[in-house]
Amino acid sequence: MPVELTGKVALITGGSNGIGAAAARRLAAAGVRVVVADVDVDQGKVVADEVGGVFVRCDVTQPQDSADAVALAVREFGRLDIAFLNAGIGTGCSLGEDFDVEVYRRAQAINLDGVVYGAHYALPALRATGGQIIATASMAGLMPMPGDPVYGANKAAVVGLVRALGGAYDDVRVNALCPAFADTNIITPLRSTLEDIGMPILPVSAVVDAFMSIVEGSGTGEAWFVQSGRVSEPFGFRNPPGPRAADGSRVEAARKDPISIALKES
Template sequence: MAQVVVVTGAASGIGAAVARHFGGLGAHVVVADIDKAGGEAVAKEVGGLFVRTDTTREADNLALIATAVETYGGLDLVHLNAGVGDGGGFAEDDYDTERQHRVLAVNLHGVMFGLHAALPALAAHGGGSLVVTSSMAGASAATFDPVYAATKHGVIGLVRSLAPTWQEKGVRINAICPGFVRTSLLPAETVDYLVGEGFAVAQPAEIAASVAEIAAGEEAGRAYVLQAGRAPDPVSFPKFELVRTGA
């Protein structure tokens, strides 16, 4: 039976590449994006279904998952990939509350809404995999966009905190932390600069292949750094034990 795969932010970039990857494997792909024209084009290309989705609205997330289940009878994989950058900094000439709220709404609240909608549906179908797009900025400092970095750190915290409970219900939750990727988040001049400086810039298709590999695995609660030409590299987090009285 063909897999049922939902991908948010799938009208372009990594999301579109993931949709194409699974479409090529014969999956039923549900393409979700706020960009109607782009999303419909990708859905047509992969023989899937487009559902216009504003991930910052909880109702849209619930409707997306409900539509996927009603149309195809279940759910196997959800990739919560939608994201934006440029939350600004904290200097007087770069502090913008509206920009901050937008990045928080898409990158963090949108993921929360997506998790809330998708996790019970995956469990009800007998389990499956959920992958969230974080960033290398979620596992390290990112002075160029601290608000973006904060949301991506938050995404990893969600994944690590939710994974144990939902793994018991058959749902594996993991995060990907891409490095430099040729998407609309990186202007062409930035890509040219990075390549000129000798940095590797991945193609979205390469990231999509890694998403498929992670989704098919047995691990849960992991965050994987994805860089051009390298296998998924799990992030090592420190382990702490609570101090007991008298210890």
């Protein structure tokens, strides 16, 4: 049964181009009111005007910008239902001789801190509406990415964050979108290499199809892969080995969240 999205409100970081802009168009077509958040003011305003939404300049590395973006969404439209934390960059550096501390810090600030800040400031508004967070991670967060280990580490952290938050709230769904190489600006330095080795490049529309499956779904704490030639679905993580009691029996509390249990009991 189709999910009714008319009248809902979405905030999209990195919304001026690529996946963010395409998601803004798809949501707007479904009746969602959209707040486009980005550092690219000119292009961000173009997208916002195109979808009948509003634009807010938002540098996701700055906590106050995320707070202001959420406040604007609530002020303009009275609510927030979807926080699509999508802003991200590649690095192109390894941990070898080409390692650059500033590149590393900037990538982490955008790819990971931006999701943390966005989620933190969006949660109160989303809990009021029973809304959801979708964070753009990557296949690099699910498998090794030797060519850009910093990016892979950032995206793996986003996946871990989403999985943890998915079990932390009963009133907000939290999921990750994990595309492979998609036809966006982030692959510009890699495009010729990808084409030479025959690596498929995903159309952005395929990524947004998966995004909409998450929006219209009911799961939480999931990491949806988007891979060429595959039907997108949540990645099936194996259960890690849990602790055993002295007699070799399972410790049942470990199946839940032992840290949260311990904190509540302390």
